[in-house]
Amino acid sequence: MRVTQPAVLVGPYDWDEKLIPAGEFTGRIKQVWRTLDGAGLAGLIVYGNKMDNAALAYLTNFTPMIADGYALVAPDGGVRLHSAGSPHMMVNAQRLTWLDAVKPIRDIGKHIGEWAEGLGQGPLGLWATPTMAGDLLARIAGANPTRPIKDMTTALDPLLLPKSGVAGRVMRDASSILAKGTAALRQAVKNGATAREAVVVAEKAAADANASDIRVLASLSPGGTPTAIDYPQSGKLDPLLVYLAVRYGGYWAEGALTLASSPSDTLKRTEAALQAMIAKARAGVTIADLAAAARDKLGGLGTHPVAKKVVSGIGLSLEETEADPSGVARLEEGRIYTLRAGGRASESDNALLSAMIAPKSGGAEILWSSLA
C-alpha cells in the first residue's frame, strides 16, 4: 500500500549481524551474478533511496536515511557502497551495512566511471527502484558515454520474492511487532482515544518492540479511507480505519484495521470475505479464486479501491514488484503475502481488513491478521 514518506528516516537501522549474518548477503550477491550469467555485464549498479530500497537492502542491509545510495557490485562479488551525505556523515552510515567502507556521494556519475575503470569490458547493469528519478539515470549515463547501461531490474526483481530462512524469520519478528502495535491501537480506541492519540500509542508500542520504521494512515472522517495524518485531529472517529506498517531488519509487515463500537453490516461482510480468503489460501491457489471467495462474501457491496488488489507480495518493499504487471497470479510457497478485503457501501461506510500469510501446500501460516 502507498504510504507517506518521511523527510528523513529515524529509527534503529544499524546492521545486526545476529539478525542477518554477512553470509546471507554474500550468498545473495552470488545469486545475483548467477542470474546475470550470460548478460555480458562488466558490473552492476544497485540503486536505492529512502522511499524504496529493497534491492540495496537485499545486498547490503543499507537503507538510505536521508536521500539515496548506490552499491557498485563487481562480478567477483566486491561491493563499493556510496551514500548521500558529507564525508563526516559516513560514520553513522557505516553502521547500516556489513560492508567495510561506505563512501560519500559527490558526483555519482564520476564515481561510477572511476569504479568501472577497474572492471572488464562490457555494459553496466542497473538494478533500480521504481522511484529512481529519470534525470538521475540520464546524469549517470551522460557521465559514462562509453559504458552503456542496461536495465536489469526486471531480471533481478524476482530474486526478492522468495524468502530465505533468515528473511522468513525476520518477517515473523516484524509481524510480531505489528501485532504489538495493532493491539495497542485497539486498546487505545477502546479507551476512548482520538484517532491521532491512538495512532501515537500504536507507534510507541511498535517502537518499544524495536521497529526501525513505522508508517500509519488513518481515516479523516468516520468510516473514511485511511490516509496521511497531515493535520491535527481532535475528534473520535467511529468507525476508524487504520493502516499500520512496521519495518524490522529491512523487512516490512503491514495490516489494516476497521475499529467500530458497533460493527456495521459492511464490516461483518468484509470480515467474512477475509476469513474466506484465508481459508482458501494455500500454495498454488489462483488469485482469481481468492478474489471470487471474497466477492461471494461481500455480496452486493462494492469493493473498496484499496482492496482492488486482493493480494500482493511483501518483504523488503511494502508491495513487491511481480513478473506479471497485473500482479500476483497464484500463491507460491516460500513467499509472504498480504491478503486484503475491503467492502464499500458508501463514501463513509467502508471496511478494510488484511492478513499476512505464508502459503504452504496444505494451507497458510498466518503471520498477522486483523481478525485476530
Add this chain to the structure above:
Amino acid sequence: MDIAERRQAALKLMEREGVDVMLVAPNELNRIDTVFHLTGYRPVGESLCVLSRNGQPTLIVTPEWEAERAEARASGWNVRAVEDLPRAVTALFPNGLPAGKTAVVGLGKLPMAIGKRLTEFVGPGAKKLDAQLEAALVPKTTDEIENARRATAIGERAFEELLKVAHEGMPECELAVKLKLYMEELGADDNFFLLTASQHNRAVQPSSGRPLQRGDVILAEMTPTYRGQLSQICRTAIVGPASPLLEEKYALVVRAMEAGIRTIKPGIRMSEVANAIDEVLSAQGYAEFCRPPHIRRRGHGLGHGSNAPGDVAPENNIILQEDMVFVVHPNQYLPETGYLLCGEPVRVTATGVEQLSKRTAWLASVPV
C-alpha cells in the same frame, strides 16, 4: 500572501513566459514538493499540478483512494484521483499540449517510468521553468508563517523533553524515536530530525544505535513540520557537566549566530547574514573553519514546498523580502570541541527580523 495568491503568482509567471499550460511535479527525494507548495496537499503517491491560463487548475493525485484528502486540502483545484498519472494527463489534452506554449517543472524528478511517458507526451519543445517558478513563489503565506511558529514551539518543547529523558547508555536512535513521537503527539506531522552524539562530533547525522556516554556532545536538529510547514531549532547538550572550554566555545558560536540574525532586514543580501557570522568566528582565529570542508552554509530556507530563499551562504545573493522564513545556524566545527549546533528560525519582517523561537540556544546539560 495566501495560497490562492501563490497560484496567481504562478499564472503571472506563465503569462510573462508566454506559456498557456504548465505541468508541475514534486521532487520527493529532496523534500521540495512544489505540488504541496501550490495546493496545500502533500501527496502520498505521484502527483502533478496542471496550470492552464484559460481553465481551472487541476491537481492529479495517485492512488485513486487519495481523493478525499486531496479534495479537502487543495481548495480551488479540480482534483482527479487516479491510478495512472500519465494517462490522466493525456486525457486532459486529447489534442496534445499547445506547441511552443507549454512549460514543465520537475518532470525529471518523477520516477523514471512515469517521467518517461510524460516527457514523451510533452515533447522536446517545452520550457523548463523550475528556477523561475521557485523564485516567483518565495514568500511564505500567512498560514505557513503561523504554522512555522507552531512547529518551532514543538521543537523547543522537544528539546526540553530531550533533557528530561536522555541518559547515559541510551542508544541515540532510541532517544531520537522517543522525541520524534513526542513531537508527533504535539502535532508534528513530519520531521527532518537529525540527532547524533559523540565525544568529538564532526557532523550531525541520522541517529545510530551508539549508546550515549558521559562527556558526549549531543547534537540535535529538531525539525518538525506543522501542517506541512517545517521549522528548525539546532541545539547542543552535553552528557554530564560542561567544561569551561566547551562553555566558552559554545558562547562564541551563539554570538556569531546572533550577529547574523541582527543583520536581517528586507533589502539586504542573504550573503551578508553569512558574512556577519563568519566575521565573528574569523576574529577569534577560526577563519579556516568557516569554509568547506568544515562548513558550507550557515542556514537554509524552511519548507516542504520550497527551500527559498535558499542557503545562508556567502554565494547566495538573493535579496531578502518580508515574510521569507529561514533558519540561521552557524553549526560550527571547532578543533577544540568538535561540531557544535545552534540555530534559530527567523522571519523577515517589514523592518527587520522576528526570531520564531522563544529561547535562544544555550549549552544544555543532561544530568548523569
